[in-house]
Amino acid sequence: MSEGAKRPLKVAVLGCGSVGSQVVRLLGEQAGDLEARVGAPVELVGVAVRRLDGPRDVEVPDGLLTTDALGLATRDDVDLVVEVIGGIEPARSLILGALENGASVVTANKALLAEDGPTLFEAAAKAGRDLYYEAAVAGAIPILRPLRESLAGDKVTRVLGIVNGTTNFILDKMDTSGAGFSEALEEAQELGYAEADPTADVEGFDAAAKAAILASLAFHSRVTAADVYREGISEVTAADVASAREMASVVKLLAICELSPQGVSARVHPAMIPRSHPLASVHGAYNAVFVESEAAGQLMFYGPGAGGSPTASAVLGDLVTVARNRLADTRGAGESAYADRAVLPMGETLTRYHVAIDVDDKAGVLAAIAQAFADHGVSLQTVRQQGRGEDAELVVVSHEARDAQLSATVRALRSMEIVREVTSVMRVEGGDE
Amino acid sequence: MSEGAKRPLKVAVLGCGSVGSQVVRLLGEQAGDLEARVGAPVELVGVAVRRLDGPRDVEVPDGLLTTDALGLATRDDVDLVVEVIGGIEPARSLILGALENGASVVTANKALLAEDGPTLFEAAAKAGRDLYYEAAVAGAIPILRPLRESLAGDKVTRVLGIVNGTTNFILDKMDTSGAGFSEALEEAQELGYAEADPTADVEGFDAAAKAAILASLAFHSRVTAADVYREGISEVTAADVASAREMASVVKLLAICELSPQGVSARVHPAMIPRSHPLASVHGAYNAVFVESEAAGQLMFYGPGAGGSPTASAVLGDLVTVARNRLADTRGAGESAYADRAVLPMGETLTRYHVAIDVDDKAGVLAAIAQAFADHGVSLQTVRQQGRGEDAELVVVSHEARDAQLSATVRALRSMEIVREVTSVMRVEGGDE
Numbered sequence: 001m002s003e004g005a006k007r008p009l010k011v012a013v014l015g016c017g018s019v020g021s022q023v024v025r026l027l028g029e030q031a032g033d034l035e036a037r038v039g040a041p042v043e044l045v046g047v048a049v050r051r052l053d054g055p056r057d058v059e060v061p062d063g064l065l066t067t068d069a070l071g072l073a074t075r076d077d078v079d080l081v082v083e084v085i086g087g088i089e090p091a092r093s094l095i096l097g098a099l100e101n102g103a104s105v106v107t108a109n110k111a112l113l114a115e116d117g118p119t120l121f122e123a124a125a126k127a128g129r130d131l132y133y134e135a136a137v138a139g140a141i142p143i144l145r146p147l148r149e150s151l152a153g154d155k156v157t158r159v160l161g162i163v164n165g166t167t168n169f170i171l172d173k174m175d176t177s178g179a180g181f182s183e184a185l186e187e188a189q190e191l192g193y194a195e196a197d198p199t200a201d202v203e204g205f206d207a208a209a210k211a212a213i214l215a216s217l218a219f220h221s222r223v224t225a226a227d228v229y230r231e232g233i234s235e236v237t238a239a240d241v242a243s244a245r246e247m248a249s250v251v252k253l254l255a256i257c258e259l260s261p262q263g264v265s266a267r268v269h270p271a272m273i274p275r276s277h278p279l280a281s282v283h284g285a286y287n288a289v290f291v292e293s294e295a296a297g298q299l300m301f302y303g304p305g306a307g308g309s310p311t312a313s314a315v316l317g318d319l320v321t322v323a324r325n326r327l328a329d330t331r332g333a334g335e336s337a338y339a340d341r342a343v344l345p346m347g348e349t350l351t352r353y354h355v356a357i358d359v360d361d362k363a364g365v366l367a368a369i370a371q372a373f374a375d376h377g378v379s380l381q382t383v384r385q386q387g388r389g390e391d392a393e394l395v396v397v398s399h400e401a402r403d404a405q406l407s408a409t410v411r412a413l414r415s416m417e418i419v420r421e422v423t424s425v426m427r428v429e430g431g432d433e
Numbered sequence: 434m435s436e437g438a439k440r441p442l443k444v445a446v447l448g449c450g451s452v453g454s455q456v457v458r459l460l461g462e463q464a465g466d467l468e469a470r471v472g473a474p475v476e477l478v479g480v481a482v483r484r485l486d487g488p489r490d491v492e493v494p495d496g497l498l499t500t501d502a503l504g505l506a507t508r509d510d511v512d513l514v515v516e517v518i519g520g521i522e523p524a525r526s527l528i529l530g531a532l533e534n535g536a537s538v539v540t541a542n543k544a545l546l547a548e549d550g551p552t553l554f555e556a557a558a559k560a561g562r563d564l565y566y567e568a569a570v571a572g573a574i575p576i577l578r579p580l581r582e583s584l585a586g587d588k589v590t591r592v593l594g595i596v597n598g599t600t601n602f603i604l605d606k607m608d609t610s611g612a613g614f615s616e617a618l619e620e621a622q623e624l625g626y627a628e629a630d631p632t633a634d635v636e637g638f639d640a641a642a643k644a645a646i647l648a649s650l651a652f653h654s655r656v657t658a659a660d661v662y663r664e665g666i667s668e669v670t671a672a673d674v675a676s677a678r679e680m681a682s683v684v685k686l687l688a689i690c691e692l693s694p695q696g697v698s699a700r701v702h703p704a705m706i707p708r709s710h711p712l713a714s715v716h717g718a719y720n721a722v723f724v725e726s727e728a729a730g731q732l733m734f735y736g737p738g739a740g741g742s743p744t745a746s747a748v749l750g751d752l753v754t755v756a757r758n759r760l761a762d763t764r765g766a767g768e769s770a771y772a773d774r775a776v777l778p779m780g781e782t783l784t785r786y787h788v789a790i791d792v793d794d795k796a797g798v799l800a801a802i803a804q805a806f807a808d809h810g811v812s813l814q815t816v817r818q819q820g821r822g823e824d825a826e827l828v829v830v831s832h833e834a835r836d837a838q839l840s841a842t843v844r845a846l847r848s849m850e851i852v853r854e855v856t857s858v859m860r861v862e863g864g865d866e
Contacts, residue, residue, distance in 0.1 A: 026586060026728060036653070037585050037766070134583065140729035142575075142583035150567060150575035152470050153459060153749020220469070278735060281714045295459060295746035296573035296736065302711060303732035313728035316586020321766075328763040333470070333754075 008043040009323045012078045012103075014069050014094055015085035016049045019108055019135070021057040022312035023082055030316070038323040042080075046072040057308070073098040079326055082315060083107040084135075088115060095120055099127040104326055106318040108135035108311055114209035114225035117216065130325055130332050132318035137210045138163050138287045140310030141303040142317070147217045148333055151293055156218040158292040159257040160430060163210040165285030165305045166201035167233050167253040169193045171241075171270070172283050175250055180238045193285050203232035204253065204268040211255035214289070215266040219259050220339040223266050229346035231269035240424045243356050243395070244272045250280045254429055258349070263342030265349045272354055273430035280430075290430075347404030352381075352431075354397050356424035357413060361392035365418050369394055372416065376409040377401065397428060441474040442756045445511045445536075447481045447502050447527055448518035452541055452568070454490040455745035456515055461494075463749070471756040475513075479505040490741070506531040512759055515748060516540040517568075521548060528553055532560040537759055539751040541568035541744055547642035547658035550649065563758055563765050565751035570643045571596050571720040573743030574736040575750070580650045581766055584726055589651040591725040592690040593863060596643040598718030598738045599634035600666050600686040602626045604674075604703070605716050608683055613671045626718050636665035637686065637701040644688035647722070648699040652692050653772040656699050662779035664702035673857045676789050676828065677705045683713045687862055691782070696775030698782045705787055706863035713863075723863075780837030785814075785864075787830050789857035790846060794825035798851050802827055805849065809842040810834065830861060 011027065013020055027034070027044045034042045047060050048069035066072050073081050073094045081098040083105060085091050091112050095105050100123065107113070113120065113136055124131035134144045138161065147156065162168050166188060173184040185202065188194035200206050208228040215223040233253050244251045249272040257266045273280055278300045282288040287305025292298055304310040325332050359365050366383060373380055378401040386393045398406060413419050444460065446453055460467070460477045467475045480493050481502035499505050506514050506527045514531040516538060518524050524545050528538050533556065540546070546553065546569055557564035567577045571594065580589065595601050599621060606617040618635065621627035633639050641661040648656040666686050677684045682705040690699045706713055711733045715721040720738025725731055737743040758765055792798050799816060806813055811834040819826045831839060846852050 022728065030586060030588065033588070033653075034586060036772075141732060142579040145578065145583050146575040149754055150578050150750040151746065152753035153463060153467060154746040155463065155466070220466075278714070281711070293746065295455065295742045295749070297740075297743050299574060299734075299736035301732075301734055304730045307730075309728045310730050313584065313587040313726065316728070317583040320585035321582055324766060328761075330761040330763045333757060 006040050008041040009038065009079045009326060010043050010045045010077050011080045011082065011319070012046045012048070012072045012075065013044065013082045013084065014048045014073060015083065016047050016056055016058070016060065017084070018057070018308035019311045019315065020047070020084040022308040023084060023315050024060060025058045026312055026316050034320065037320050039327055040323070042319070042323060045078060046075070048072045069094055070097055073103070074101040076101070078103050080319060080322055081105045082319065083109060084315065086111065088112055092116060092120070096123050099123045099129050099131070102127060102129065104130040104322045106132045106315055106322055108133065108315060110136040110206070110209040110213060114212040117213070117224070118222055128331060130322045132322055132332070134318050135311045135314035137213050138289055138301070139303065139305040139307060140313045141287060141289065141301050141305065142314070143289045143301050144213070144217055146301065147214070147291070151291070151296065152333070154293040154295045156291060156293045157259050159214050159218050159255070159289060160279060161210065161214060161255040161289040162252055162279055162282050162287050163255045163289065163305060164201055164207040164253060165287055166194045166198065167207070168282065168287070169285045171233060171236065171251050171253060174236070174238060174241045175245070178238060181234060181236055202234055204230045207253060207255045207268040211257060211266045211268050214255065215257035215264055218257055219264045219341060221264055221341040223264060223343055227266060227343040229267035229269070233270050236270050237424070240426055243354070243424045244426070247272060247354065248275050249273060250275055251426065252279060256429065260344070260350070262348065263344045265344040267346060267349065269427060271427045271429040277430040347402060349403050350400045351403045351406060352398050352400050352428040353406045353410070354395070354424070354426050354428050355410060355413070355422060357394045357396065357419055358421040358423050359392050359394050360418045360420065361389050366394060368416070368418055369396065369413070372412050373398065373409050376405045376412065378405050378409055393423070439473050441476040442471065442512045442759060443476050443478045443510050444513045444515060444752070445479045445481070445505045445508065446477065446515045446517065447506060448516065449480050449482045449489055449491070449493065450517065451490070451741035452744045452748065453480070453517040455741040456517060456748050457493060458491045459745055459749050467753065470753050472760055473756070475752070475756060478511060479508070481505045502527055503530055506536070507534040509534070511536050513752060513755055514538045515752065516542060517748065519544065521545055525549060525553070528564070529556050532556045532562050532564065535560060535562065537563040537755045539565045539748055539755055541566065541748060543569040543639070543642045543646060547645040550646070550657070551655055561764060563755045565755055565765065567751050568744045568747035570646050571722055571734070572736065572738040572740060573746045574720060574722065574734050574738065575747070576722045576734045577646070577650055579734065580647070580724070584724070584729065585766070587726040587728045589724060589726045590692050592647050592651050592722060593712060594643065594647060594688040594722040595685055595712055595715050595720050596688045596722065596738060597634055597640045597686060598720055599627045599631065600640070601715065601720070602718045604666060604669065604684050604686060607669070607671060607674045608678070611671060614667060614669055635667050637663045640686060640688045640701040644690060644699045644701050647688065648690035648697055651690055652697045652774060654697055654774040656697060656776055660699060660776040662700035662702070666703050669703050670857070673859055676787070676857045677859070680705060680787065681708050682706060683708055684859065685712060689862065693777070693783070695781065696777045698777040700779060700782065702860060704860045704862040710863040780835060782836050783833045784836045784839060785831050785833050785861040786839045786843070787828070787857070787859050787861050788843060788846070788855060790827045790829065790852055791854040791856050792825050792827050793851045793853065794822050799827065801849070801851055802829065802846070805845050806831065806842050809838045809845065811838050811842055826856070
């Protein structure tokens with residue numbers, strides 16, 4: 001500990017949108033507490049914005065605003081850079097510039113980390129500086145630090161996360177009101193939970209970036225967004241949600257990261273989980289991450305997954321750690337990609353399917369359907385017939401099988417003469433196998 | 434970063450009971466991963482036990498067992514000491530001896546930390562070594578690290594915890610089966626969730642120790658077990674639980690830590706919380722800690738609160754951090770008791786009461802009861818009459834008032850002629866005031 005180092009630590013904030021403005025606000029309001037926790041004053045020395053006269057949620061002290069983000073990020077007197085611009089460029093160049101110039105960096109940029117994390121981690125290691133990014137996954141919920149530090153003596157085997165608030169709001173709405181997808185999306189847009197163009201959320205791109213980050217940390221491997229299998233929720237129907245309800249389950253968009261003897265897998269898709277599962281009671285736009293590890297067992301972390309102020313809280317938590325490390329002239333636990341495990345393709349991943357099939361109600365139908373599963377090497381957990389005659393429906397839940405076997409089975413079912421329609425296909429997670 | 438420091442870090446484990454044996458097991462099984470995460474081998478050099486020939490859940494390598502705990506804790510070649518003996522002495526002397534001799538310490542000892550934490554923290558600061566204790570509160574759940582580090586840039590205003598698995602199992606059983614306290618306790622004892630002498634759990638002593646630790650960390654103040662108001666669950670009746678159910682609530686034993694302009698408060702008592710509250714769905718022997726902060730909002734941390742293997746996971750997580758700090762010749766964030774806030778007595782704490790009153794069914798009864806509350810300066814949220822004649826019962830839920838005003842009101846009710854019996858008195862938490 002460098003006891004004498006009481007000179008202020010100088011902070012540059014890049015971006016002053018919904019998160020940046022709250023970071024600036026907290027740096028001002030919490031100045032006294034931050035100094036006590038860091039051991040030195042934390043001084044805001046600049047805020048990079050696109051336009052000096054843009055509207056802002058916070059009053060930035062005179063003379064601190066600049067449109068020269070790179071100049072600010074690489075100023076020689078800046079110790080700590082907070083990047084909350086988002087997106088790939090110019091964020092990447094700014095972070096790399098800051099690290100090369102000797103600053104430590106805190107970022108909330110999930111897209112960049114998921115696409116090109118290794119480049120950033122290597123730059124941080126080379127510079128001997130910290131790169132922290134708790135705010136990039138699940139907003140205010142402390143999840144990366146527990147994975148990296150609290151569980152460092154344990155072996156994480158599985159991470160199941162509700163990591164996108166927009167889709168959770170929509171699915172929760174469909175579950176509680178019986179609404180269809182479009183109707184629920186419209187309400188989410190009206191309430192500000194979904195963007196005018198909801199693609200990034202609804203099609204699972206946002207969740208996939210977070211899944212890549214979670215899998216990398218949980219399994220000490222390099223997993224990028226391109227490795228993550230992705231299905232969104234736009235195809236989820238009111239019938240799927242009703243079908244889940246009949247199974248005492250609920251449909252959630254899950255980010256699923258798994259460790260197996262063959263390697264790691266990371267995927268994002270809607271899935272049915274039992275209502276008794278802790279993730280089932282995550283409502284509205286809240287996020288939660290459920291972690292299974294060998295020694296600790298089952299843990300869950302719950303909280304607001306987005307929003308300027310919660311995300312800023314996570315940024316400030318990182319900032320305190322990074323500042324303390326800076327004072328002590330050390331670094332925190334860096335990325336540990338030592339495990340270097342293979343990333344399994346989706347087809348090789350073990351999953352379970354729930355399939356509802358509209359069938360002709362005649363003798364032998366159930367046997368024929370069961371045979372179709374058996375032909376693909378898939379064994380069944382339950383087969384249930386609902387209704388008779390015109391309304392006859394079979395609901396099948398499989399045991400675990402390779403996803404490729406299961407999807408091939410569904411294709412085969414669709415071509416069978418006795419099958420009028422496959423009305424619902426959804427993976428099942430979070431139950432006992 | 435001392436890149437060259439690849440000599441093994443030497444670990445002594447004090448105690449080889451349910452937690453210690455799992456720490457020893459994980460140190461062996463996870464040796465490769467631990468080395469990768471720490472940056473140097475982590476070598477077990479001794480295990481202190483009471484009797485060399487006692488039964489043990491783990492095979493301790495030859496020559497490592499000793500009955501001389503102090504000798505082991507203060508051996509000059511020991512870098513890291515894990516204390517999992519529990520209790521006040523000899524644990525305190527061992528920890529102090531280890532720190533004075535230059536070792537860093539990881540402990541799971543909630544009783545000692547709650548009673549005499551400051552002595553330990555000062556010894557650690559003086560020695561320039563780490564004292565970590567994640568395992569002391571809520572077993573495997575990472576809660577101390579998030580409070581101390583992730584929320585370091587935020588202001589925590591409230592912590593509500595289910596931090597004792599035994600009492601949660603009993604109350605959950607009473608809720609789901611309608612059983613009385615004694616019956617539920619008996620089942621908990623049969624299943625191994627409660628000790629033969631269940632006093633420490635059932636009367637809230639265990640939870641009170643954890644409340645003291647949580648309040649100290651959350652509010653950067655010194656709060657000891659003696660500062661914590663404590664009521665156990667042995668007086669909770671099946672009628673209380675049924676009454677909660679009628680309010681769409683559930684009874685939980687809560688550790689409650691609050692920050693107010695007047696100071697901090699820490700208390701442990703049974704309380705009704707709405708079933709919609711995230712803590713309401715914490716079942717069986719699970720623990721969870723719900724945190725409210727100014728910027729992050731509402732967070733919850735959930736998991737197994739006890740057990741050898743989960744607790745050992747938390748110990749190992751700390752061990753990795755402490756070992757890394759040791760290699761880097763630095764210390765982690767120490768205790769920050771800078772805030773030095775007053776600890777409010779229970780009577781000054783703001784609470785809400787749910788009171789069920791068996792009354793004579795005649796005109797003016799409701800008004801008289803309402804007046805009794807008003808006389809003590811307590812305003813009411815709802816008054817509801819149930820039944821008629823002999824079975825007439827009034828159920829009153831107050832607004833927030835000082836606990837002393839509320840308990841004085843209940844005393845006054847008991848002396849009123851129209852009151853046959855006050856059948857249930859319980860505090861209400863987790864709702865909107």
